[in-house]
Amino acid sequence: MKKHLLAIVAFIGLAVGCASHLQTGGAYAPGSIVVENGQTNTVATAAPDQAFYNVDLSFDLVDTAVLMLFDFERKNRVTLFKIDPEIKHKMDRLRPEVSAARIRYFTARKIYKANPTPTGLSDLEAIITQLTTLSESVKAAVQVKPK
Amino acid sequence: METIDLVIAGIEAAIGAAPKVAALITKGKEFISEMFNAGLISIEQQNALNARIDAKATEALEGDGPAELKVEPDPV
Numbered sequence: 034m035k036k037h038l039l040a041i042v043a044f045i046g047l048a049v050g051c052a053s054h055l056q057t058g059g060a061y062a063p064g065s066i067v068v069e070n071g072q073t074n075t076v077a078t079a080a081p082d083q084a085f086y087n088v089d090l091s092f093d094l095v096d097t098a099v100l101m102l103f104d105f106e107r108k109n110r111v112t113l114f115k116i117d118p119e120i121k122h123k124m125d126r127l128r129p130e131v132s133a134a135r136i137r138y139f140t141a142r143k144i145y146k147a148n149p150t151p152t153g154l155s156d157l158e159a160i161i162t163q164l165t166t167l168s169e170s171v172k173a174a175v176q177v178k179p180k
Numbered sequence: 181m182e183t184i185d186l187v188i189a190g191i192e193a194a195i196g197a198a199p200k201v202a203a204l205i206t207k208g209k210e211f212i213s214e215m216f217n218a219g220l221i222s223i224e225q226q227n228a229l230n231a232r233i234d235a236k237a238t239e240a241l242e243g244d245g246p247a248e249l250k251v252e253p254d255p256v
Contacts, residue, residue: 059226086226089233096236103248111255118254125251132240132249139237 054083061086082149088157092138095161099131099168102175116177123174127167134164 055062062081067074106113106124113120138160145153239245 053221056220056223059223060230061226089229100246100248107248114255128249128251132245135240139240
């Protein structure tokens with residue numbers, strides 16, 4: 034599990050250091066259209082927030098993976114329950130934890146959007162790490178171990 | 181449970197998961213291409229991501245949250 038976490042952290046770090054950048058005018062790089070001397074340009078109205086974009090992108094990937102695992106169990110519940118009822122019971126213990134982590138992320142994101150600070154960004158990153166740890170537990174819970 | 185039942189259960193489970201797995205693979209590809217393209221992350225890409233997370237946030241904070249995260253009774 035630790036290996037996975039390190040890989041994700043390294044991946045985000047590598048990604049942050051990549052040469053890609055945000056086009057002005059997008060949600061993470063606000064801008065307004067200015068017409069000057071007959072030419073239309075988009076001028077930045079705030080500094081692009083590449084780090085926030087990277088954090089949101091990481092969250093989206095981890096969140097989709099976690100929801101996919103819960104959806105898998107839900108759609109195949111009857112079959113999986115016959116194989117091992119503990120699969121559902123373990124998943125049920127994790128459901129409220131994942132819901133709470135998601136709500137923490139969305140609340141912290143709202144705060145960050147209103148007031149972008151390095152601390153706010155760190156909070157978002159910390160929640161993604163928690164969600165990643167939970168995703169490992171969810172993955173372990175859904176494993177089918179034939180008896 | 182017989183071995184054949186387990187095999188069938190495995191196949192059913194895999195079929196049930198297939199569309200979501202495909203969606204995740206697509207998202208993974210998007211993630212990698214968005215992070216590692218050495219050029220510009222377009223306005224459309226930024227807005228799509230922002231809208232996606234906003235929609236998830238609205239569902240979680242103002243609605244009931246996704247159905248797969250609800251604790252439901254055991255099947256009978």
